[in-house]
Amino acid sequence: MGQTDGQWTMDTAITDMEVFVGATEFKDQAALGTLASAGEGLLTLNLSTTQAGNFFANITAALKRTGVYATPNLTQQQFGTAGSVPGPSSVAGTSDPEAIRGYPPYTGANTPTLYGPRTGPVPKGIQINSVDVLYAVNTVNASLAQIGLTNTNFVDNVAPNVANLITLGANGLPTAFRANMYRTNVAVASPAMITTVDTETILHVKLTAGSGGTINFYGCVVKASFNFN
Numbered sequence: 001m002g003q004t005d006g007q008w009t010m011d012t013a014i015t016d017m018e019v020f021v022g023a024t025e026f027k028d029q030a031a032l033g034t035l036a037s038a039g040e041g042l043l044t045l046n047l048s049t050t051q052a053g054n055f056f057a058n059i060t061a062a063l064k065r066t067g068v069y070a071t072p073n074l075t076q077q078q079f080g081t082a083g084s085v086p087g088p089s090s091v092a093g094t095s096d097p098e099a100i101r102g103y104p105p106y107t108g109a110n111t112p113t114l115y116g117p118r119t120g121p122v123p124k125g126i127q128i129n130s131v132d133v134l135y136a137v138n139t140v141n142a143s144l145a146q147i148g149l150t151n152t153n154f155v156d157n158v159a160p161n162v163a164n165l166i167t168l169g170a171n172g173l174p175t176a177f178r179a180n181m182y183r184t185n186v187a188v189a190s191p192a193m194i195t196t197v198d199t200e201t202i203l204h205v206k207l208t209a210g211s212g213g214t215i216n217f218y219g220c221v222v223k224a225s226f227n228f229n
Contacts, residue, residue: 013127013193013225021057021203022219029054033217044136044216052144052208053215059201059222064125064194123193124228128165130188132221133173133205136181140213145173147186147220148204153196165189168204177213191225 023035023045033045033053047053133147148168153161171186194201203222209215 013227015129015225017126017222017224017226019059019062019222019224020219021059021222023217025060026055026057026203026205026217026219029056038216044218047207047209047215047217049209049212049214050143051215053206053217055203055205055207055217057203057220059203062126062128062194062201062222062224064199064201123195125193125195125226127191127193127225128188128201128222129191129225130223131166131186131203132223133184133186134181134218134220135207136216136218137175137177137210138214138216139177140210141177142175142208142213142215143210144206144208145170145175146206147171147173149188150202150204151194151196152200152202154198154200165201168206177210181216181218185223193227 023043026033026045028045030052032051033047033055035043036046037043045053045055128149131147131149133145135145137145146169147166148164149166151163151165153163155161165188166186173184173186174182203220205217205220207215207217
C-alpha cells in the first residue's frame with residue numbers, strides 16, 4: 001500500500017455499511033425484557049404475556065466525523081487557492097479547484113461548469129438510510145410494535161436538541177403471530193450525513209406482547225452510507 005504525507009478523502013459515499021445493534025446493547029426502561037438464549041448463536045430480550053418492552057440503545061459502533069478544512073500540511077486539495085492556502089478552508093476565497101463531484105457520466109446539473117467548487121469541508125461520517133428490526137411474535141398477535149431513531153445534539157448551557165430521523169411509531173412493523181421471526185426494514189425519510197459535533201444517535205424500539213403471547217427481540221441492523229477512510 002502506498003503512503004502519503006497528506007490525507008485521502010472522498011466525496012462519493014460507500015453505501016453498504018451495516019451496524020448490528022444486538023439485544024445486549026438495548027436497555028429496557030422498565031427492566032421487563034429478560035436476556036435469554038434459545039440455543040447457540042441466539043440471544044434475545046424476551047417479553048412474556050402482556051409485558052411492554054421499552055428498549056433504548058446508543059449506536060456506539062457508528063463512527064461520526066464533522067468534516068475538516070484543508071491545512072498547508074494536511075490538505076484536501078493541494079493547489080490553486082487564495083492566500084497560498086489549500087482549500088477548502090476558513091480563508092475567504094479558498095475552495096477546491098476541481099469543482100467535480102462523483103464520476104462520469106454527469107447529469108447536466110452536476111457538470112463542473114454548473115455545479116461549482118466546494119467552499120466548505122466535505123461532510124464526513126455516516127448517513128443512516130434505514131433500520132432492520134429483528135423480532136419474533138409467538139403464540140398470539142402482539143399488541144404493539146414501534147420504532148424511533150433520533151439524533152440528540154449537546155451544547156454547553158443549552159437544552160439538548162432532539163431531531164427525529166425516524167419518528168417513533170409503527171412505521172410498518174407487523175404485529176401478527178407467525179412461526180418465524182420478522183426482519184422488517186424501516187427507511188429514514190431524509191437521510192443525511194451526521195456531522196454535528198457532540199451528537200448521540202439513539203434507537204428506540206417498543207414492543208408489547210399480546211395476552212397469552214410472547215416476543216423475542218433480537219436487535220436492529222442499521223443500514224448506512226459512509227465516506228470516511
